[in-house]
Amino acid sequence: TEETEEEFTRLLLDELEHTIEAAGPETICMVIFEPVQNAGGSFTPPAGYFAGVRELCDRYEILLCADEVITGFGRLGAWFGSEKYDIRPDLITIAKGLSSAYASIGGVVATNTVMEPFLESTRMYTHGITFGGHPVQAAIALKNLEIMKRERVVEHVAEQQNRFRKTLAQLVDLPIVGDLRGTGFFYALELVKDKETRATFDDDECETLLRGFLSPRLFEAGLICRADDRGDPVIQISPPLVAGQQEFDEIVSILGDVLTEAGERMR
Known part of the structure; x- marks a missing residue:
């Protein structure tokens, strides 16, 4: 029988707990997760996973x-x-999205509990950074957030995300596409050698497929996508947050043509 999502979540949480116990809980101050894992191609968490991690x-x-x-x-x-x-x-x-990449800026947001020792203690936290608190970058970030709120950019993604996925799903019929995964405006197409067995490409084939052909060919066709093989080979698709159906159709049209050509080359 196939593993259920609940069983998969339990497996992941058991693995995390085993790792904590093996290392010794007293030696671990923090665990770091991406809400949706980028490496390997837009892995969304199974139901109940982050409640279990918390x-x-x-x-x-x-x-x-x-x-x-x-x-x-x-x-x-x-x-x-x-x-x-x-x-x-x-x-x-946080970083890139804070300024929509108009300026280099990053930061850390912390709860009151985490911040309390830094604010209440009389001792100094001796850490410095050359560009920390840079006023120009901060001003750009604040103006960016103001515009995003005014133009309802985040709400636009929420409203359009199902249309985006439905449009991308047309590519799943291609022989070279094994999976479509992601959420919002953050997706990955997993590429396979054999659609029936889900057999993947070896290292040399990945080099030829991703960097030798797909990346330059997509760019020539007018689409910037990142080809990644940290794990199974994927094409990662993250359109501008203001994109709509016209852009979705163009993305899928270009990907469809180039991936069809890629599949024929890799036979």
């Missing part, structure tokens, strides 16, 4: 940090992936 962190007194450098500020159809999946982290790392 419970384990509370039980072992370990901080939970959500890495929202990619997923924050609308990419998943919510301001934060932590909000979408009710993660309730102790810390959140």
Whole structure:
């Protein structure tokens, strides 16, 4: 019988608890997760996973940090992936989306409990960074957030995400496409050698397929996509947060033509 989502969640949580116990809970101060894992291609969490992670962190007194450098500020159809999946982290790392990449900026958001020792203690936290608190980058980020709220950019992603997925799903019929996964405006197409067996490409084939052909060919056709083989080979698709059906159709048209050509080349 096939594994249920509930069974898969339990397996992952048991593995995490075993890892904590093996290392010794007293040696672990924090665990860090992406709400949707980027490496390997937009892996969304199974139901109940982050509730289980939160419970384990509370039980072992370990901080939970959500890495929202990619997923924050609308990419998943919510301001934060932590909000979408009710993660309730102790810390959140943020960067790119804070300024929509108009300026280099990053930051850490922490709960009052985490911040209290830094604010109440008389001792100094001796850490510095050359561009910390940079006023120009901060001003750009604030203006970016103002515009995003005014133009309802995050709400637009939430409203359009089902149309985006439905449009991308047309590509699943291609022989070289084994899976479509993701959420919001953050998706990956997993590429396979054999659709029936889900057999993947070896390292040399990945090099030829992803970097030798797909990346340059997609660029020539007018589409910037990232080809990644940290795990199974994937094409990652993250359109601008203001994209609509016209852009979705163009993305799928280009991907369809190039992936069809790729499949014929790899036979």
